[in-house]
Amino acid sequence: MTEHSLGSIPQVVLGLYLLLLLTFGLQGYRRRKNEHQDDYYLAGRSQGWLVTSLTIMATFFSSFALLGAPGMVYRDGVVFALFSLNVPVAGVAIYILGTRIRRIGRENGYLTPADMISAHYKSPVALRLLVALIGILYTVPYVVIQIQAGGILSEQLFPGQDTFEIGASLLALITMIYIMIGGMRSVAWTDVVQGSLLVGGMLLAGTCVVTVLGGLGPFFKAVASLPPKSLSVPGTTDYWVPGILFTASAFASLGSIIQPAQWMRFYAARSNGVLKRSALVFALVLTLCFFFGVMLVGLGGQVLYPLVDVNGLYHMNDMGKLIPNPAVGLTPASFDQILVVVLKNHLPELLGSLGAVLAVLILVAIMAAAMSTADSNLHALSALLTHDVYDQFLRPQASQRERKWVGSSIIALTTLLALGLVIFSRYSENNPLSMIVVLGLLAIAFSTQLLPTTIDMLYLKWGTRQGAIAGVIVGLFVIFVLSPFFPMIFGQSGQGLIALMKRSIDIGAWALFFNVMTFVVVSLLARSAEAYQNQ
């Protein structure tokens, strides 16, 4: 079988999958109990452990995990497999942070993260808006990379003109429809389907690549002969020094667990017991999927599609940047396509029709990962803008029905905006969206800025409103200065110190460091000023 011999299997399987999602979306709509926001955004705070586990997993696992992670292992080698260790950390965070968030949220009827943080620090305007802004800064890039993944998949599955645009649009529109009609129930129920698919898909992907290379023995024998940089730290591009790897994996997990969509899933859980069990399932199952699933795809990819030519030289583009084997792609962003290329080119050849079905199932799992993260984030964004901005500052007297319509409009507008960004950036010479992992880590850096206030609010109860506001502002500013957008706007000046900072630890960790320092110093000053005034 050749690489184009998947036949009509992709159309049939994808059609069935999308139909199933729409059915679940409709079912979520039928099960709605009322027009109240609690029901639309938190499913009446009644979710059991299976739904909670799978919806937390499906929201956590995105195209970052299924395309980005194997792409990064394919580029940098085995060092990025250690990024899997962020998953148990996230599991523990579900217990440490999630159970307290749920309890306080339930006691006070909170709907969004900003409700809790602004109430604790008694800052109904500034902190509410800042927390909502962080949510937006996290959510939009994360939705963008999921839609981008839909385009990548479609391009590989259905070679032809405009298939990237068609795939991206289809993923965006179907996701948009089922969230709009059914709210949290639809999102959570579709997450059950998608979560199961992506867990199975990840493990199946690893198994398939090992099978393609002749089994575990031959697989690891071939891996052992990869270039030395692929088998050591800091990897092919010298990027993943332990400082960056450690901070990126530690804060990726914490930032992803306190992002708005997950925070709302804690509120939606029926009890703390549900969250504890979810934390255990999460840490056990998802780390296995990473280590024995997608990470093996990246390593196998290096064997099947070497990064070096016959002379042992790495493939480079005209600008001197590392690119994958030409059979995978011709741009630095093409590393993300390794899983799709391996499955499509090798599985049908090895296993015939069964291989074609398995390949398509895994590709559908990638789509499931992308859709399940996009839906959760779009749904959370709708809650942030409707509840934290529209309800509070624009139309406090709005009826439940009006709020529902505003929420739905926000979902539609954001989806179209993200889709437009994906399509526009594809034709931009210097694609600002670049690789999935790079953009994903930037989004996570934003949500990580909620960590100091969250820990203080749940455990320490020491900081002040002024400290929280100043810390968040400084954290966001540092991310902007260290992000790829700063040199795009202000040129390369001052790159010496910035470049040094970027090479040492993850930018989210730098921002968190300055955030915490500011939070502590300003809180101390505010307390001193208050004590002075009271004298």
Added chain:
Amino acid sequence: MNPASEKRLLFALFLLAMIMGSGPGLYLVNPDISAPNPSFTTFGLPTIYVWGLFWYAVQLGIILRAYFYHWKEEDDD
């Protein structure tokens, strides 16, 4: 050991596993590619990968112990 002390110990061990697994602990096992005959594998697998699996096992052991002996004891609401 009383439950509170054990909880603190488990937390400290978990932090250690984080630092060792993907942090500076990596320097202990990272193959030196400039050495004359560097060894990149342990038990036939890439050494870095084995290192990751080991610390995953440690983290998972801590989580299982915490779940069955501490978390379940707490009030669920």
